[in-house]
Amino acid sequence: MIRPLSSKSLLKAWELIMIDTQTIFEIHHLKQQGFSERKIAKTVHLTRKTVRKYLDNPIQKRPVIRRKSKLDPFKNEIKQLLEQDSHVSAEVVKQRIESMGYAGGITIIRDYLQKVRPTNKQAFIRFESAPGKQMQIDWGHFGSLAYGDTRRKLYALAVVEAYSRMLYVEFTHSQNQSALHQCLLNAFTFFGGTPHEIVVDNMLTAVIERQGPLIRFNDAFLTFLIPFKMVPIACNPGAPHEKGKIESAIKYLRRNFWPLRTFTDLGDVNRQVRKWLDTVANVRVHQTTLKRPVDRFVDVCHRALPELIADSRETQTLKVYKDFAVRFDANTYTTPPWAISKQVTLKANQQTVIIFYQHKKIAVHDRCWQRGQRIETPTHKEQVRKLQRKLWLDKDIAAFSSIGKEAVTYLQALSQARQPIKKNVSRLLSLKDDYGTTSIIYALKRALVHNAIGADYIENILYQEMTPKKQHPPVRLKKEALNNIRLPEPSLAEYDAHVIKRSKK
Known part of the structure; x- marks a missing residue:
């Protein structure tokens, strides 16, 4: 009770x-x-x-009621572990004390380590740059965007003008060299010029190697900076305070722009962030300067952009395949059919893919971010149809197709397999001359059954199973063109129909 x-x-x-x-x-x-x-x-x-x-005594301290913790018997052991390694993780500590009888969870270990772990906090002197002297840049990762059944990682390059805190942001699906250069060029255009210094993190597209104070910058990055006459400055690893302005800008972007937004594609993300820059980020009162970035930016006088700027688009030399298309970024982009087997140059930015042949533009496409797609220009497809119609009017092709339905079917198979039709037909007609019509029809049937498309297969079948008929060379005429005349195979069905018609009269 x-x-x-x-x-x-x-x-x-x-x-x-x-x-x-x-x-x-x-x-x-x-x-x-x-x-x-x-x-x-x-x-x-x-x-x-x-x-x-x-x-x-009006001010009385409440008694602190201290509850027992499962960690109490092991705190001396934890202290010794921290003396050996002040950065030891909670998981490792848990493994060590479990062997001594600890039966609790990991959360109380993490909370306890946060209280007792020795800290080495340093004081840093804040510095301010003169107007137009310095810009700071950095990448941020923002999940991914969906394009159908494809997901593309999403990154943001943020660029801040150090004096005014004026901010530029551009989202991309890549952090490669060309993406960095394109974004920086767009940022310089946004700011209306370039600074004297550019502060970068230790990204591989900017810094290849460093040993203490010795820094080896990326050659492509240095080549890009030469026309702008800028000096790159690389931060020390693990020293975010050296680029505190851009670190704060990335945090502000995550906290103020990113939440509760939906996007359809990369273009939509960049349209929304540009509006946010113009209506929010660059017109709010900055917590440090107590002024609006757009107002302080009036005092900034950047150096003008050079007249000649190197092409920063992603560039590749590619082969045009038999389907009159090149392979790029997990997609195929078409070219005029006359470019088949030729080496072309592809240049791509975030919006457009342009294909050149010998410095002449031959195709322009909107860039597709969904993988496994074929991006066609209607005129390219129509050009192929015209070529195919013209091909069927060729005298050799007409002569070969007159052999029978097997020959017509084989021509269609050659076309679907992107085989050179004229070359194959010429060889097939020569084989017909050597082996006869009956033998060539037999070989075509065999080849179609086994999906063996090409004159080589037909020649192999005939060689193994047939004997060439005895040749009686025709009389050679002086005009070589007359020696190459080929007549279509006569249709015996037409003669049979004519005989039946006459017999009924």
């Missing part, structure tokens, strides 16, 4: 919980009015001992 608390115990528990500043003030106010301690205790519903205690 549980005994109820006495009125005295209830009063003590109530006092422990409810004594607050208002009650203490009331005790002293009643005392000033001449109330006795007994009467004050009765008025505020406290014991006389409690009233006397708060009259003697």
Whole structure:
């Protein structure tokens, strides 16, 4: 049976919980009015001992009730582990003390380590740059965007003008060399010029190697900076305070722009962030300068952009395959059919893919971010159809197709396999001359059954299974063109129909 608390115990528990500043003030106010301690205790519903205690000292520290922790028996061991390695993780500590009998979770270990782990915090002097002297840049990762069944990683390059805190942001699906250069060029255009210095992180597209104070910058990055006459400055590893302005800008982008937004594609992300820059980021009052970045930027005078700027688009030399297309970034982009088998140059930015042949533009496509797609220009497809129609009017092809339906089917198979039709037909007609029409039809049937497309397969079948017929060379004429005349195979069905028609009369 549980005994109820006495009125005295209830009063003590109530006092422990409810004594607050208002009650203490009331005790002293009643005392000033001449109330006795007994009467004050009765008025505020406290014991006389409690009233006397708060009259003697109004500021009383609440007793700290310390509960036992599962970690208590192991704290000396944890202290020794921290002395050996101040950065030891909670997982490793848990593994060590579990062998000693610890049965708790990892959360209390993490909380305890956060309290007792020695810290080495340093003080840093804030520095301010002169107007137009310095820009700071850095990448941020922002998840991915979906294009159908394809997901592309999404990155943001942020560029901040150090004096004014004027911000430029551009989202991309890559952090490669050309993406960095394109974004920087767009940023310089946005700011209307270039600074004297550009502060970078140790990204591989800017810094290849460093040993202490010795830094080896990326050659392509240095080549890009030459026309702008800028000096690159690389931060020390693990020293975010050296580029604190851009670090703050990335955090601000995550906190203020990114939440609760939806996007359809990369273009939509960049349209939204540009609007955010113009209406929010660059017109708000900055917490450090206490001025709007757009107002401080008036004092900035950048160096003008050079007249000639190197092409920073992603560039590749590619082969045009038999489907009159090149392979780029997991997609195929078409070219005019006359470019088949030729080497072309592809230049791509975030919006457009342009294909050149010998410095002449031959195809322009919108860039597709969904993988496994074929991007066609209607005129390219129409050119192929015209070539195919013209091909069927060729005298050799007409002569070969007159052999029979097997020959027509094989021509279609050659076309679908992107085989050179004229070359194959010329060889097939020569084989017909050597082996005869019946043999060539037999070989075509065999080849179609096994999907063996090409004159080489037909020649192999005939060589293995047929015997060339005895050749009787025709009389050679003086005009070589007359020696190459080929007549279509006569259709015996037409003669049969004519005979049947005459017999009915």
